[in-house]
Amino acid sequence: MSAALEHLERVVPAAPGRPELAGDDHPMRAVTRQIAFEPGGWTPERAAKVTALFDGLAIGWQDHGAEERMDPLFDALARGGHIPSRHCLEVGSGTGMATPCLADYFDSVVAIDLSFEMLKRAPPRCGHRVLADGSRLPVADGSVDSVVLMNAFLFPAEVDRVLARAGVVIWVNALGDRTPIYLPADDVVAALPGSWEGVCSEAGWGTWAVLRRST
Numbered sequence: 001m002s003a004a005l006e007h008l009e010r011v012v013p014a015a016p017g018r019p020e021l022a023g024d025d026h027p028m029r030a031v032t033r034q035i036a037f038e039p040g041g042w043t044p045e046r047a048a049k050v051t052a053l054f055d056g057l058a059i060g061w062q063d064h065g066a067e068e069r070m071d072p073l074f075d076a077l078a079r080g081g082h083i084p085s086r087h088c089l090e091v092g093s094g095t096g097m098a099t100p101c102l103a104d105y106f107d108s109v110v111a112i113d114l115s116f117e118m119l120k121r122a123p124p125r126c127g128h129r130v131l132a133d134g135s136r137l138p139v140a141d142g143s144v145d146s147v148v149l150m151n152a153f154l155f156p157a158e159v160d161r162v163l164a165r166a167g168v169v170i171w172v173n174a175l176g177d178r179t180p181i182y183l184p185a186d187d188v189v190a191a192l193p194g195s196w197e198g199v200c201s202e203a204g205w206g207t208w209a210v211l212r213r214s215t
């Protein structure tokens with residue numbers, strides 16, 4: 001691992017009223033770190049628990065859909081440098097809150113999620129929805145131009161495997177460090193195999209990073 005991460009000044013101000021969903025002691029924080037950094041962090045037991053949890057949260061998930069939540073994704077696409085616009089894989093897409101925005105930007109979007117209850121509520125016309133586990137992506141090596149993870153677990157080896165040589169990882173936390181599934185950009189770089197560089201910033205309530213392999 002080595003990093004050249006440029007921190008861009010914020011251009012999108014934060015509106016008042018950011019939900020304070022999570023702090024450093026939120027249980028999802030530890031799980032997120034274990035999955036990103038520990039080889040045994042994702043077990044069948046954990047997968048079953050996480051599936052049940054998000055199946056249970058699926059009804060009403062769209063109610064979390066304040067417009068402000070999209071600010072960091074739009075900002076990442078606008079200021080993240082060159083982002084190839086062909087094949088996008090969205091991991092942990094939930095009810096597809098971000099998927100229409102991705103479908104506007106990319107030629108093709110595959111949105112995958114572990115929770116069928118989440119996935120079945122996703123908009124049908126803006127991407128292929130696939131029930132799958134981010135730890136074993138049903139995607140060929142090096143076939144994806146952009147992997148988008150918004151409030152989603154990072155499975156570093158899989159992201160690295162499926163991403164094309166010149167591809168980018170787009171990491172978004174809609175509520176910044178108040179997001180339950182949160183990693184700072186430096187930790188995403190540290191977790192990914194090999195050497196990465198890129199840009200990161202804050203936008204609205206959230207944070208984002210666009211990362212590419214160092215040449």
Ligand SMILES: C[S@@+](CC[C@H](N)C(=O)[O-])C[C@H]1O[C@@H](n2cnc3c(N)ncnc32)[C@H](O)[C@@H]1O
Pocket residue numbers: 050051054055091092093094095096097098112113114115118132133134135150151152153174181
């Ligand atoms: C916090 S939600 C975020 C959903 C959506 N990206 C958003 O921002 O509204 C996390 C999502 O990741 C999914 N997820 C959890 N573990 C996963 C895994 N191993 N593979 C794929 N999806 C997973 C959950 O089912 C859930 O829909």
